[in-house]
Amino acid sequence: MRLTSLGHAAVLVDTGSERILFDPWLTQRLDRFWEHHPALPDDLVARVLDEGVDYVVFSHHHFDHHHYPSLHRLVDGADVDFDDSPRQSAGVTCIYPAGPVPPQLTASGLGHQAIAWTLRRFGFEHLHPVTPGDTVTLGGATLRTFPSAVSFPEMSVLVHNQDAAVMLCGDSLLHEDTVAAFARDDAPRLDALFVPAHSISPPGVLTERRSVSDPDAARARAIANFDRYVSTLPATVTVPSSFGWRISGDTGRDYDWCNRTIFPFTPVQAMARLDELGRDGLLWGPGQVIDITGGKATLVDGPVAPDGYDFDALYAEVTLDPTTPVPPFDASLDRYGHQSRPAPDLLRDLLDRLVATDYWYRALDNGSGRHVISLYEDDGSESSYLLDLVADRVTRLGDGPARGHLAGGEGWTEIAAATLEAMLHADLLFGSSFGLWASDGVLLSAVFHHPAFYTRHVERELREATTR
Structure with a gap:
């Protein structure tokens, strides 16, 4: 053998x-x-x-x-x-x-x-x-x-x-x-x-x-x-x-x-x-x-x-060294790709894809479903928005990171608009960790670990294979 x-x-x-x-x-x-x-x-x-x-x-x-x-x-x-x-x-x-x-x-x-x-x-x-x-x-x-x-x-x-x-x-x-x-x-x-x-x-x-x-x-x-x-x-x-x-x-x-x-x-x-x-x-x-x-x-x-x-x-090269510093997440640096769509369009797409996920069901169950998300955009600006899963609505809150706009009880996410766009286009497999780095909850994981996200990746591979 x-x-x-x-x-x-x-x-x-x-x-x-x-x-x-x-x-x-x-x-x-x-x-x-x-x-x-x-x-x-x-x-x-x-x-x-x-x-x-x-x-x-x-x-x-x-x-x-x-x-x-x-x-x-x-x-x-x-x-x-x-x-x-x-x-x-x-x-x-x-x-x-x-x-x-x-x-x-x-x-x-x-x-x-x-x-x-x-x-x-x-x-x-x-x-x-x-x-x-x-x-x-x-x-x-x-x-x-x-x-x-x-x-x-x-x-x-x-x-x-x-x-x-x-x-x-x-x-x-x-x-x-x-x-x-x-x-x-x-x-x-x-x-x-x-x-x-x-x-x-x-x-x-x-x-x-x-x-x-x-x-x-x-x-x-x-x-x-x-x-x-x-x-x-x-x-x-x-x-x-x-x-x-x-x-x-x-x-x-x-x-x-x-x-x-x-x-x-x-x-x-x-x-x-x-x-x-x-x-x-x-x-x-x-x-x-x-x-x-x-x-x-x-x-x-x-x-x-x-x-x-x-x-x-x-x-x-991959041996544990406890003295190695772990850098904090920074949406302006931990990013991928380039932004081609306005921030509200990306968030509208994200909100649509949350429907029928575990996160969406839990939000509807407890009657809140409010989450503040900020997008760091390619022009260097950062704006925060309120995602209301119950009302199915995206509302702009103002400039600055999400954590500066929390009213109480909301979760938060801070991510580059380009990275979110790449994820939504089924072009990024970062696993669970990246989504958790950017957030205090599992909002991103709910979307990007959903079976629909995986099937989009498979179909994308098949489409691209025909052009190679």
Whole structure:
């Protein structure tokens, strides 16, 4: 069995009889905020996937594991030449977790994505949903799935055939069913285990832009999660995984402070922990290949050589430094794009899109639904407006930031008009944090985590693909 890293949680598993692609995120940038780290070599995806794939497996529906621009790339074949391969994209079978708990509609990471709808929309014809805990038999290999201890469908997957057994955990949380399965006398053997080195952010840093208050506690939580996986799943070799990104916004604003404040436990630190626990481990990056033969997993020659990365230097760039200052949000600096529409038009559009969101229902329930929002415009001015969700009305209050116009009980939002316009045009995926930086509530999250916002992104990708 041979495994090739495509960065983060994306792995191609070649069993000798089938090629299985896990959690495809195949572009350097995930969105306008996150990117692969280490970076993907320019021709890596084309080189690795030129022979096609038979199966695509998704651990869950979050954007870094179910990345629709990457899905479209697989089908479109612009960089991956399926046409000269006996394996055609129309014949790919997609395997993904479904039920019993539906995806959360307003969770971070675009938690509302509907895997089946997206796959169909991008042209995949053979869909195979599974309930985590199910076993799927392929041509020459078997996939045994295990649930994750989260409130949405997510799974770890054990791939095994007569030669090797590999478990890929994505960034799942260890579930008691998995613990029980590996405590049995007939527990599966594992030649290699890919276990998450979780990027558990210290509380409040990304959501509220607060400085790290207790770095030791944040790191202790991450180590405890890692240790529990390692003690539960006795593999011949353990690979700290699903930690292949960093924040690098393409807005002209420096977000490197994020990389020094949100990652308390890196793969390099996980390797040191494995050594303390007496367990064998290895690190790999995009383009590196692990060969599993005779129960032994080793790095072998591939698109990137076994010694192709200096992991100490790479992960030093994303190691927690509690002394790093967290800058306050500034709408005039934390911005994207250019404004082409008047502020009242943008706010009218925002108000319309709030209708039928959770935020809208709660506002109508409590009878208030009043929110003060200020827009920092391209001409340097800043004006505040009252959004009245009950009366469905936008009223200008005057110049200056929103917090200077609060009468009592209203929430506030302060954002650049250009950024709001980009969001409304389905052109910006900043996740939940950006919306919370700009506000004291979830008004923006209610709109930009709504399923309608996601479907607009998908349709936009399809439209733009026809012009490329």
